[in-house]
Amino acid sequence: MNAIDDFPQARALYSVEAEQAVLGGLLLDNDAIDRLNGLEAAHFYRDDHRVIFSRIIGLVSANRPADVITVFESLQSQGQAERVGGLAYLNAVAQHTPSTANIARYAEIVRDRALLRETASAARKMLELVETPSAMKGAEIVDKAQSLLADLSKVGVRREPKMIAELMVPVIEQVDARHHSGIEPGISTGIASLDAALNGGLHPGNLVIVAGRPSMGKTALTTDLGLNIADAGRSVLLDSMEMADAEIVARALANRGGIHLSALLRGRLQDSDWPRLTWAVQNLGGMRFAIDDTPAMSLLDVKTKAKAHKRKHGLDVLIVDYLGLMSGGEEKMRTQQIGAYSRGLKALAKELSIPVVALAQLSRKNEERPDRKPILSDLRDSGDIEQDADVVIFVHRPEMYDPNNPDLKGYAEALIRKNRNGALSDVPLLYRGALTKFEEWTGPLPMLSHGPAVRKRGIAADL
Template sequence: MNAPDDFPQARVLHSIEAEQAVLGGLLLDNDAIDRIHGLDAAHFYRDDHRVIFGAIVRLVSANKPADLLTVFETLQVEGRAERVGGLPYLNAIAQNTPSAANIARYAEIVRDRALLRETAAAARKVLELVETPGPTKGAEVVDKAQALLADLVQVGVQRGPKMIAELLVPVVEQVDARYHSGIEPGISTGIASLDTALNGGFHPSNLVIVAGRPSMGKTALTTDIGLNIADSGLSVLLFSMEMSDQEIVARALANRGGINLSALLRGRLSDTDWPRMTWAIQNMGDMRFAIDDTPALSLLEVKTKAKAHKRRHGLDLVIVDYLGLMSGGEEKMRSQQIGAYSRGLKSLAKELNVPVVVLSQLSRKNEDRPDRRPMLSDLRDSGDIESDADVVLFVHRPEMYDPNNDELKGYAEVLIRKNRNGALCDVPLLYRGAVTKFEEWTGPLPMLSHGPAVRKRGIAADL
């Protein structure tokens, strides 16, 4: 096999030789995988090459040797050996690659050709938009074309390690700016005591899990916080897989207007409710609070829609309600699927540099304990949720277990049980269920059936 040349004058959108050279180099030297700089199976033009590359990467990632026989055996077990030409083709690839010395250059060519194919595909879509007759206006066509081409900006962008000296300056500048401005880092939730416990609120790139048993107020709390954030001028996107967009809007009207939700849904508003509703409508008119109520979204759909929303409208917070209703994925076991979703949503938070708040259910195990307080081990379906999350908040309302205790009416707790950059503590709140709103708890802490309410648990925190 001859070493692949640079692009000829007529742009060829794939290089079979370069793809074979990458695969052959990896079969000869597994350590060469560190020099392919983010090359992915999707970059390969040929399907058999994508399959072979995937098998090699899986073996190397599992600290297993990836040579002719082990790769062939792996593909055989998966039923894909014949799909790639079997052992003869694997042998030909290895025999025709003299060494892995130039694998970085071969990988660069494969990535470059993949970028050209993506560009060509985008160009065809743009041309189709232009030539397709219909009511679409020219400005709308340009907007769609810009969106298609903007997606190409991130293709092939590589990020590598940086020395700490390079990273010190921006961090110190942030600290200095916060010191002189007095502004806390993070996005305020609109609930002061919760902000204090979370060092200023929700932070970019963080995966925040909000969990609780049914009817504890998970959706109410996250929607309330989302409205508070949108009310401050920021952009919020809520994926509501459980409730319809109209249900969310009704809750938002009740929340902002201080209107009894039940009366609003039944159309039984009082004379004093109508002015409140008018005010709420005016207040919410300019909010950048978007709702997507598509059921059973896949991880890919959530990612795609969030990226598109950020490009078009800006994005400061993503809410996913809830994790257990997501669908799709190659994993067979439900726990593995949930783990894949939580990892993917954490990746999305880092990629978009925004907090991603995800609702999750709890198992019934907490109901077997005397205090009924949830623990991290109660998170349903996957232990990966706990490990992937930066912050885990439990919404707990003791009155649900002790309905005859008048002191507990409206009393709620947000139990912070994981806080990667802060303290673990309990935040007492007032839940006004009629208007689905959480506020500060201003009175004395109530007496619970198992003893007095505990405001701080675990690591001490000044609230």
């Protein structure tokens, strides 16, 4: 007897009648196989039903008839006829089938009961995780439990191929809606030129890597973009493993209030600064911009906190500052650890359907080139970052390498060196360091010591 039979309420976890109706329907009409909608042998509760279903599917797939006699002979040749009750049981199943017309509904019942059994199994496994002594932390157990529940959604689900004509309908509807509404498909960064280069901004499910050498302003850029996004009414979570939350708040006040950060930190504000500070406090107070400055977060920490934040407050964009400061994982080599983090963040972006922006460091190789501009191979610690990312943006400030050139004061570039769904480009920006703020660059591009700064558009499409 199956363990489920030990419980009086267990009948709700399977339906022998529905399973028999599916088998009988297939024995009477082999063409009904097209109406099973992903039903598999594993969805049947009874072992003999799984065997019969598999044999029917095997015969039909081989373009051979599958009726009571042919299925019995096939099972007999494999030594399984007695296992399923022989010819008598096959004949009874076929004769007692109500109708082949409703086989899709019978199959749905079988799949539904399989899902209930899987849910009960997952519940037992979760209880075992909680009650069995182990070295696992509570957060790790919760994450495993969430994974078990997430896997339930895959039971009985099978994606079927669709004709392109059918797939075009929702795409055209989206294009038409965007055309008439004028709303871009992505989440606006608040910088129009950057949005244009990214096909409307940041896109759900994407992993965006923002990288640069130290002091280039990558944290300032991502924080600035996060504030812009939150100011537009969206929810942003910043995992800051490098800076304390008080430092992030001070930068945000300087950014929003147009106040010099040094004056703010030293408490040396001018009379004209106080109204701007008051406005900044009011502006930031209305934002859904959250900061978590826990140091050396593990991938599990990032995932667990992001999921909890989305449940409680909603979550549109997650910023992780930065990959190199994350910890944990089973990999021994640092390059493998970083690769595991980038893969995990990409999976999290898809799972939560949000853009995840992660910061990364660059090696010194770019400093050996005449133009000092970084390339993808400069990403530090792991080539997996380049592979996992949908978008890679390098923050580059030529004035750091040519400080005596007054034309370069404040000039910065967002170098888009990977753009899975668009062209590569160099986006010129104005960096107001005292305010830790990036803005549109206006006017002619400055001259660099090695030649003019050329704004490149449409270098290539990385598809």
